[in-house]
Amino acid sequence: MYLQFRDDVEAALVSALDELDLPTDDLGIEDPPEGVDAVLASSAAFRLAGEVGAPPPEVAGDIADEIDASEHELIDAASAQGPYVNFLPSDAYYEATVEEGQRADFGHLEPTGEEVVVEHTSANPTGPVHVGRARNPIVGDAVARVLAFAGHDVDRHYYVNDAGRQMAVFTWAYETFDEEDLPDPERDKADYDLVRYYRKGNEFLEAGDPDEVEEAEAEIQAIMQGLEEGDEETYERVQTVVDTVLGGMRESLDRLPAEFDEFVKETRFLRDGSADEVVSRLKELDEAVFEEEAWQLELDEFGIDKNFVFLRSDGTTLYTTRDIAHHEWKFDNYDRAITVIGEDHQLTFEQLRYALELLGHDTDQLEQVFYSWVNLPGGEGMSTREGTGIDLDDLLDEAIDRAREEVETRMDDRIRDDDLTDEDVERIAEQVGIGAVRYDIVSKQPSKAITFEWDRALDFEAQSAPYVQYVHARCCGILEEAGIDPTTSDTAVAGGFDASLLETEAERDLVEAIGRFPAVIETAAADLEPHLVATYTREFAETFNAFYRECPVLADDVDEDLRDARLALVAASKHAVGNALQVLGVAAPRSM
C-alpha cells in the first residue's frame, strides 16, 4: 500500500505545483526521519524557493495549502513543517496495509516478465569452499532471491571453470600421485579427499626436480590442448576430477543453502565451437592485433592501456575468451545477465564488457556485483592451493555448535513452560547458527573488506539473525496461542478485524513499518543491494519489539475487537519479517 501511497503523494504534488505554476520535474519525495509523524515528505520547497522568491517554509506552506487531501483516498493530510511538506496517511491506508499483510506472499511485486540470470560463486573446482569465498554464494543467493521477489524470472547459474590450466594441473596430479604419499583428508568428503592431490601437485611444480617438472608441464600442456581440440578421452579424464570435487563443494553450498538451476561448464563453449567462432570474429575487429605470436585486442579507446590477449601463441583460448562465448549464450537466453564476482576480477570484467561491446552487443544488460575478499586477522589471505583459510564447513559446524550451547543454556532459565524436544533444539541450532553466518555477511555492503573473526561472525545478540528471528518466533507464538496455525498461509483472523482500533503510536509505527516492505524489495532489487533488506529487518524488529512491550494482544483485559485487530497486525508482521528473512536466505523459526 506504501507504493500506492507514494503514487498518490506524487499525483498530489504534481497537481499542486501545476496549480502554482511551478515546475514538477523535482518532487523531492523522501522518507521523513524517525519521530516525524508522516509516511512521506517532500523537500521540493528548498529548490523552488529561488524561483518563487520566498523562503522555503513559505513555499512549503503554499504547496501544502494547495493540496486537497480529500481527493486522495490514502492521504489524510499534507502539512508544512518548516521547509518540508509532510504527508500523513489516512485510516484507509492503515486498514489496507494490515489487510495486504495478511497474505502469505506479502512483499512479492507484480511479475515483470523479465528473464534474469544471476551467476554467482563459480569457484574453481579445486577444493573445499572456504570462508574467503563464502561471501559469493551468500550475496549471490540473496541477489537472486530479491530479484525473484521483485517479480523477475530468475535462473541461478554456477559457471564451472573446467577448462583452465588449474584443472589440467589437477587432473595430472590426480593421475600421478599415490594416495599413500598424501596426508589424511580433513573430512571424509570428496572435495577434501581430492584437494590433497591438487596441493601436492602445485607443491611439486614449485619445488620439484627441474627435469621432472618439465615432464609434468608437458603432460599438463597436453591436457589443455586435448580440451581445446575437443578430444573426448581428455575431456572424460578432466571431468572425473571436476565432477567429483564439485560434488563435494555442492554439499557444502547446500548447507547455506545456495542452490543452482544450472551448472554451466566452460568446456561446453569449446565443444560446441562457439569459442572458436568468437575468436574468428574478434580477429576481424579493427582493434585486433597480432603481436608476439598472440592475438590481442587494443582497448585504449575504453581507457584500458593493457592489451587483452584472447588467443595464446599456442592457439588455445583464455578464460575471458571462453567467457565471451558464455555471455553471448546468456544474451541469447536472457534479458539481463548479473554476475556476483570478487573485486579481483574487475579488470577482467571490463575487458569482457568491452569485447562484447565491440562485437556489437548491448552491454547495458550486463551487470556486476563486486565483493571484497574476506581476510584472516593479521591481513593473511585464504588460499585453496596453499591450504590456508577457514573452511565453510568448519564455520557452519562451529556456528551450529555455539547456537546449540546457547539454546541449552537458555532452556535452564526460561520462564516459558513448553518443552523443547531434542529435534527442536537441533532445528533451532541449525536455523540460528547458519542464519547468523548468512546474516552477518549479507547485512554488510559487499564492497567493504571483512576481516574474519569467530566471535564477531557468531554473535547471537542484537543486530544479528537471531535478534530478527526471535521477532518471527514471537509472532508465531502469539498466533499459535490464539489458535491460529502460523505455518499455514491463511492467518487471517476469523470474522475480520477493524484496523481503526490500532490507535497507539506503537501500533501505527508497526503498520507503517509493515507497509514499507514492498518498497524495500523494490529498491533492493533495482540496486542489487540485498543488504537493504537486512537493514529493514533490523529496524522492523525494533519497531515490533516496541509494540510487543506496549500492546498486549492476548491479555484478559484486552477488548475482543482490539484483540482481533492486534492479531491481524501480528499476522502481517509475521509475513513481513518472515518474508524479509526469506529474501536473505535466513531461516524463520516458529519457535526458539
Add this chain to the structure above:
RNA sequence: GGGCGUGUGGCCUAGUGGACAGGGCAGGAGGUUCCUAACCUUCUGAUCGCGGGUUCGAAUCCCGUCACGCCCGCCA
C-alpha cells in the same frame, strides 16, 4: 607508477545532496508474579581520514592529499 575500491565514537556498522549522523558491541544504571528477557529502558562516548572547493544546504558532489585493500599474467 597507473586503475578500481574502502576510510563514520575504543571496536563493528547504516546512511551517496536535505529535518538533531541511526544502530549494535564493549562500559555505567535499571527492568521478568504479565502473549518467549536471544528482549526492553536509560547514561557515557563522533573535528564523518585530512585540506580546499561547489551549494541556501555536504558524511554524501568536485579537486588535492594520506592510509589500507584489490588489480595491472599468453593464470583463473
